Amino acid sequence: MARKNQTLGEFIIENQSEFKYSSGELSRLINAIRLAAKVVNHQVNKAGLVDILGGVGDTNVQGEDQQKLDVIANEAFINTLKNREIVCGIGSEENDDFITVEGHNDDHNNKYVILMDPLDGSSNIDVNVSVGTIFSIYRRITDPGTPVTLEDFLQPGRNQVAAGYIIYGTSTMLVYTTGHGVNGFTLNPAIGTFYLSHPNMKFPEEGNIYSVNEGNYTHFPQGVKNYIKYCQEESENRPYTSRYIGSLVSDIHRNMIKGGIYMYPKSSLNAKGKLRLLYECNPMAFITEQAGGKASDGYTSILDLQPTELHERVPFFCGSKKMVEKAEAFMAESL
Ligand SMILES: O=P(O)(O)OC[C@H]1O[C@](O)(COP(=O)(O)O)[C@@H](O)[C@@H]1O
Ligand SMILES: [Mg+2]
Numbered sequence: 020m021a022r023k024n025q026t027l028g029e030f031i032i033e034n035q036s037e038f039k040y041s042s043g044e045l046s047r048l049i050n051a052i053r054l055a056a057k058v059v060n061h062q063v064n065k066a067g068l069v070d071i072l073g074g075v076g077d078t079n080v081q082g083e084d085q086q087k088l089d090v091i092a093n094e095a096f097i098n099t100l101k102n103r104e105i106v107c108g109i110g111s112e113e114n115d116d117f118i119t120v121e122g123h124n125d126d127h128n129n130k131y132v133i134l135m136d137p138l139d140g141s142s143n144i145d146v147n148v149s150v151g152t153i154f155s156i157y158r159r160i161t162d163p164g165t166p167v168t169l170e171d172f173l174q175p176g177r178n179q180v181a182a183g184y185i186i187y188g189t190s191t192m193l194v195y196t197t198g199h200g201v202n203g204f205t206l207n208p209a210i211g212t213f214y215l216s217h218p219n220m221k222f223p224e225e226g227n228i229y230s231v232n233e234g235n236y237t238h239f240p241q242g243v244k245n246y247i248k249y250c251q252e253e254s255e256n257r258p259y260t261s262r263y264i265g266s267l268v269s270d271i272h273r274n275m276i277k278g279g280i281y282m283y284p285k286s287s288l289n290a291k292g293k294l295r296l297l298y299e300c301n302p303m304a305f306i307t308e309q310a311g312g313k314a315s316d317g318y319t320s321i322l323d324l325q326p327t328e329l330h331e332r333v334p335f336f337c338g339s340k341k342m343v344e345k346a347e348a349f350m351a352e353s354l
């Protein structure tokens with residue numbers, strides 16, 4: 020049972036039995052994520068003081084300029100997870116291929132794979148706007164004792180056993196689910212402890228915030244253009260307010276608290292949109308559905324999509340249930 024101001028450590032232990040495979044491994048994994056989050060939080064908070072702003076002068080597999088904090092966050096999570104030998108594989112936005120973690124005595128016996136976006140909202144790092152980390156956890160489907168394979172990562176989002184994000188904003192929060200609701204923990208920086216501050220988070224069914232990069236408006240499908248016009252019309256609780264931070268984690272976190280819809284549609288610029296299915300859309304969709312919201316590619320639930328590549332992109336509509344259903348109706352109409 021969630022108690023306000025319970026520490027994250029206490030919550031993990033007290034809720035372990037909820038988890039059908041509860042052998043303590045998943046708890047150790049969430050604890051490792053908690054530790055890496057604190058390491059990254061420390062770096063993010065002092066970014067302007069030490070020379071970790073800006074790019075490393077290299078591009079990642081997405082063709083994006085890698086920021087120094089992308090690399091620092093990536094290494095912090097990979098090292099923390101590897102050193103604790105609790106995963107058999109790691110997939111990251113910043114690594115072309117998945118990383119095999121041999122585990123104790125190279126026995127490949129660990130049961131979980133993790134996919135992550137170590138630093139989300141990279142374009143906001145240098146301008147002191149909130150950024151995040153996103154993670155998604157699966158049980159492997161290939162036999163323990165054998166090296167992990169791509170198959171273990173390309174599972175539908177419905178198979179996730181846990182997912183969450185860390186938001187490095189006005190305060191630092193860790194929000195996650197293991198399929199039993201969504202809980203948010205705030206870091207007390209003075210003592211380095213996460214406390215339960217947002218028990219049982221819920222997306223309001225309806226809201227009045229829409230989040231989309233309207234700079235791409237002319238390139239959007241007609242259905243999206245029609246929905247944006249609908250959001251801007253004078254009517255009962257419209258026009259909605261437009262809010263777009265440009266950090267997926269922060270935009271969805273705000274909309275989960277206030278009610279709203281986030282969209283990164285396909286466009287004539289990006290045939291499949293921009294966001295990555297495995298370590299951005301699947302984990303945010305799992306959180307959203309667990310909080311009573313909805314997430315789709317405009318037609319199909321994100322969690323029912325069958326992934327085919329580690330870094331594949333999908334169009335993303337996510338947020339308050341009635342708002343996503345309305346956007347989907349406009350998409351269907353304009354087919
Ligand atoms: O600048 P755009 O095209 O609107 O894209 C913003 C989106 O891209 C992202 O920054 C992509 O994530 P990364 O920063 O992890 O690459 C999202 O956080 C954000 O929602
Ligand atoms: Mg991202």
Ligand SMILES: [Mg+2]
Pocket residue numbers: 089112136137138139140141
């Ligand atoms: Mg990123």
